Amino acid sequence: MDFSSVQSPDVAERLCQQGALEKLWLTPLQRGNRPVPVSSAYLPTALADNWEQLMGSLDRFFHRDLVNQVEVRPEYCAGSLVPRAIHIRAWHSEKTGRFEPTLEVW
Template identity: 35%
Template sequence: MPTVSIAQAPRRASAVRPDYSQVTSLAAARALAAEGKLVKILLFPAELGGEDIPENVAYIPPYAAEARQLVIGTLRRFMADELIDKLEVVPEYRGESFVPTKLVMHATHSKKKGSLHPTVEIW
């Protein structure tokens, strides 16, 4: 797997994209995390009240975790500015993989118009 030092995976058609289709168990995801190839995250971020419980845990590559942190920073600012007060995080998976292909977030406010729908593309 190529080393990526920026917050997103390569986008060029010729770039090699990671393939996590063979990571079909929690044990396999944890093994890759032990090697530093994946990192444990909370789908609903701890910074926004998410709990470290099995249903809220996923494993993603470090570059995707960096991109996710940028999104969380924006969401925290929007919450502090009272622009949003609700968040839904929907992971999308391919096949039997334990590594999501993307994290789709839906941020809204219960009393204000508008919404924010950031997506972290993973593989």
């Protein structure tokens, strides 16, 4: 589905109320994230479980001291408030290896 027409918070919130979108945190709140608009994104409800699974994996990696740094970069296009994709890069500052999944949204 093309979400390029979702260019205002009112439209995004209406789609959330209709069950088409869900507002999710881009980084886990337990990792120091603050609930401010810049740290959240609207995702299709069908992808919410995929996002939660990725965040669960990331949390397990933190608890096992496999990563201690994370960068979450949403990729927006066409003025949409729904990201086209979300790129994650997680690594440990003192160890080798990385976790770099991308969630393709639309």
